[in-house]
Amino acid sequence: MSRCLADRSIDHVLLERGEVAHTWRTERWDSLRLLTPNWQSRLPGFGYQGNDPDGYRTLPEVVDFIAGYAKAIGAPVQTHTTVTAVRRTETGYLVRTDRGDWLCRTVVLASGACNIASFPAFADRVPRSIATLTSKEYRNPGQLADGGVLVVGASSSGTQIANEIHRSGRPVVLAVGEHIRAPRVYRGKDLEWWMDAAGVLDERYDAVDDIARARRVPSLQLAGTPDRSTLDLNALSGIGVRLAGRLAGITADGKAQFAGSLRNMCALADLKMGRLLDLVDEWAHANGLDDPTEPPLRLPPTLVEATPPLGLDLTSGEIKTIIWATGYRPDYSWLEVPVLDRKGMVCHDGGIVASPGVYLMGAVFMRRRKSTLIDGAGDDARELSAHLESYLAGPALRMRA
């Protein structure tokens, strides 16, 4: 967005509470790799320069990439500046920080969708003898006591964390709710390549049947595996991870309860994957790609044991740690402009927030399916900066307090 604003000669500043790429530096686990291939992080005027375009960046490489971009475009970043409040004024907005106030006519909210790790209300029933961490706090298996681990959530974070922890010699039970299954490589090409080429990632928010539902869909169960293997539930069962249904509750005497719906959760994920791959096959056929690529092949159905566990006694000592990989939500506690809905999410139309001159970046399916990807920022920024520019050029708005 900064690059696009600069291109339009719009005076601006970026307020960052830490260093550039702060959350990549401080809020992700050590072994994380991006789940999109390296070639697929295309920022305005800046792309992948290295010699492994099909590989997946490690965390330090992501930090270098983003910090490198900020430097290359000379982004006017004020680091170590925490925003404490944003309010409307007569002529625009007041942005209060711990290093002074800013007055401006427009504000871009680029604090991301993953500030707070979510976990269920009954988390307070976890027995005191068990350590708990969210996916935001988890760094590596070395942090954890020896012994069993219950990982709650089987989307992108949960599956990667379960895989790493189980391989460290700590037996994992994985609680599986709604999830989206996908092969890493399909017909010889990266799934993200297909989704990009077939236009799935460019799908617009206003072209989707039920955008509210589409925005609540959990993250694809994809991981940036160096060997490009598919890290799905079958892969996890294959190394000995035990699958259970969604963690539905914890009783007062410390017994975890799993839903009896595991079989259907896996059936739904398999069916969704089938539909995505059918779409890919149709597109490949229509675009003459049937010959050069491998023929269509479907992954075997997700294996579910005959009677998955419905409970786990958390007081027995079998489980020493619980990892909550149950999603994230944004933190808008500092946003004092009345644009939040009853769920605490910003009301917006494709990133144009319901308060004149305010814009959003990086929200889930904000303007396109790729809006949360690094690769999606460019198109969103180009379009929103155009809107912002014409807003600034228009008659000055007087807003009532």
Added chain:
Amino acid sequence: MADTNKAVNNGVNVEALIAAREALSKAPQAAQFKWRAACEWKDGTHSHSTVEGFYGLGQEQAHKTTFKFDADHPEIFAAADKGATPVEYVLVGLASCLTAGIAAVAQYRNIQLRSVKATIEGDMDIQGILGIDSDIRNGFGGIKVTYDIDADAKREDIEALVAQSQKRSAVYDIVTNPTNVTVVVS
């Protein structure tokens, strides 16, 4: 998905459901429902239940007629078999809920159903309810539902109907997830 030009009729008023969803998303208070039944003991394990009124859309509602149900235990339980067992009512509840869901989803997805039949079976080790072994639960060890569906759609689409029906089923949720139950003596 089937040809949208063909008029699909599974008897489900999808337009009304969509309109209700739209209206209720703006007025969540109106979405608060209470379902009720009254049960009177007759003799032995035989009881008679009625369902007539419920609460929803902000006010008391009534069914067109009062529905009546007899429940009992079978003769091999040394009872009179004057009605289906309570656990069989649960199986009926689950099968009915899933079947209704299949019809609704099929209508929404423009799939013509010709016939939908379910058989449902719940395993039970009665040492649980007889208190013989405290490691054995009172309820079902597992439930299996088998659908035989004749519809104008590919197998995958039919499987998707059945999967989606479970996803949005009230009784499936009641049976697969914990629910708080409070029983008081007035």
